[in-house]
Amino acid sequence: MHISEGILPMWTLIGGAGLSALPLYMGFKALNERNMAKTALFASAFFVASLIHIPIGPTSSHLILNGLLGIVLGPRAAPAIFIALLLQAIIFQFGGITTLGVNTFNMTLPALVCYWITRPFINNFMTKYPVRTAIICGIASCFTVLLSATLTALSLLFANKEGFWLTSKMLIISHVPVAIIEGIITAFIIKGLIKIKKEVLL
Amino acid sequence: MNIVKIIILIIKDLLRAFQKNSFYRPHPITLILFSMISMTIIMGINPNNVYSHRIMAFASFDGGKIDIDGYFSNGNKIKGANVIIKDNDGVIVAKGATNKDGKFSFIPQKSGNYDIIVDAHGGHIARTNISIQLEESGSSLTAIKKTPNNDNGIEDKNINELNKDDKTILRELRGIRQEVHALRIEYEKVKLRDIIGGIGYLFGIFGVITIVKKIRR
Numbered sequence: 001m002h003i004s005e006g007i008l009p010m011w012t013l014i015g016g017a018g019l020s021a022l023p024l025y026m027g028f029k030a031l032n033e034r035n036m037a038k039t040a041l042f043a044s045a046f047f048v049a050s051l052i053h054i055p056i057g058p059t060s061s062h063l064i065l066n067g068l069l070g071i072v073l074g075p076r077a078a079p080a081i082f083i084a085l086l087l088q089a090i091i092f093q094f095g096g097i098t099t100l101g102v103n104t105f106n107m108t109l110p111a112l113v114c115y116w117i118t119r120p121f122i123n124n125f126m127t128k129y130p131v132r133t134a135i136i137c138g139i140a141s142c143f144t145v146l147l148s149a150t151l152t153a154l155s156l157l158f159a160n161k162e163g164f165w166l167t168s169k170m171l172i173i174s175h176v177p178v179a180i181i182e183g184i185i186t187a188f189i190i191k192g193l194i195k196i197k198k199e200v201l202l
Numbered sequence: 203m204n205i206v207k208i209i210i211l212i213i214k215d216l217l218r219a220f221q222k223n224s225f226y227r228p229h230p231i232t233l234i235l236f237s238m239i240s241m242t243i244i245m246g247i248n249p250n251n252v253y254s255h256r257i258m259a260f261a262s263f264d265g266g267k268i269d270i271d272g273y274f275s276n277g278n279k280i281k282g283a284n285v286i287i288k289d290n291d292g293v294i295v296a297k298g299a300t301n302k303d304g305k306f307s308f309i310p311q312k313s314g315n316y317d318i319i320v321d322a323h324g325g326h327i328a329r330t331n332i333s334i335q336l337e338e339s340g341s342s343l344t345a346i347k348k349t350p351n352n353d354n355g356i357e358d359k360n361i362n363e364l365n366k367d368d369k370t371i372l373r374e375l376r377g378i379r380q381e382v383h384a385l386r387i388e389y390e391k392v393k394l395r396d397i398i399g400g401i402g403y404l405f406g407i408f409g410v411i412t413i414v415k416k417i418r419r
Contacts, residue, residue, distance in 0.1 A: 007327055036412050044404045044405070047401065083404060083408075092392050
């Protein structure tokens with residue numbers, strides 16, 4: 001999921017950085033004292049989730065949790081993902097500093113789409129039907145992962161044209177089990193949050 | 203309190219969770235048990251594959267051929283990764299895939315610097331380079347062996363001794379190389395210390411953002 005350094009051409013890197021600038025700006029603006037601690041907590045969850053791996057074929061894919069971040073943090077998911085990716089690049093050499101823009105965009109846009117899809121359900125049905133809301137959130141985060149995989153595959157298209165179909169197929173197929181597992185995890189977390197601490201989701 | 207009682211308690215507690223119109227606060231024992239189970243499930247999907255994301259490539263030269271090994275950052279071997287080897291001028295010298303031990307080897311034709319790229323699909327790529335010095339006419343060992351020197355018995359004996367020494371040296375070198383290899387893998391692994399440190403940095407950064415926002419207002 002993290003694109004390493006030295007694969008993508010220059011203009012893709014600059015384009016990715018430019019595209020992720022707007023959500024980042026909006027996210028930093030939306031941060032305030034009330035939700036700072038929450039954002040830091042979920043950013044660290046995202047940071048650690050990338051280390052949990054599910055082996056598929058020659059490559060292996062990891063949990064992403066960007067659906068959960070989108071549902072809980074909303075627009076603030078952008079700075080959370082950006083800072084977590086920056087630290088992953090510095091400490092573990094996952095991804096890289098130059099590909100930070102592209103990677104942030106690939107993970108933030110699906111998170112924001114997930115937020116936009118699940119928000120009406122959380123606002124209106126959270127107290128009435130907690131289980132159904134959790135299931136909807138799980139399904140939404142499942143598709144968030146697949147959307148992220150698709151975006152990453154599209155970014156890799158710019159790198160080498162002849163290998164695109166193999167790489168893209170591999171990426172999306174290898175993320176299907178991850179998506180399912182992540183959907184289940186997200187559904188359970190949302191269910192728990194609705195029961196224990198509703199204010200977090202509002 | 204015996205185990206049966208604990209199990210009954212947990213089952214009752216879980217049943218309480220599914221009752222309608224009741225605010226469910228789990229019993230501490232249930233909470234601990236479930237957090238333990240979920241941790242083992244997450245880590246237990248494949249205990250060897252936790253923390254394997256980055257890939258690494260190592261190259262070593264043993265006088266005749268260059269050996270390339272591909273590893274995930276937990277030490278697992280990469281099977282079927284594409285390998286591309288370029289020389290100083292950026293010309294592709296060799297191309298291939300790693301075998302099921304994660305190995306690929308090729309025989310270089312001239313000395314110089316070689317760039318090695320291991321691509322494990324899906325945007326995972328590792329680069330390494332090796333600079334080698336080929337000897338002009340085979341290795342020194344074979345040069346000595348080929349020297350025709352049959353009329354002097356003493357020198358013959360010397361050659362045999364040298365041969366034996368060379369063999370032991372080679373054996374020891376191989377052992378040292380393997381040890382260096384293992385150490386490098388160990389060094390490149392993701393460590394718990396890094397993870398906890400990273401979480402600390404994260405909270406620190408968000409703390410700085412809070413302070414900056416407060417000063418601005």
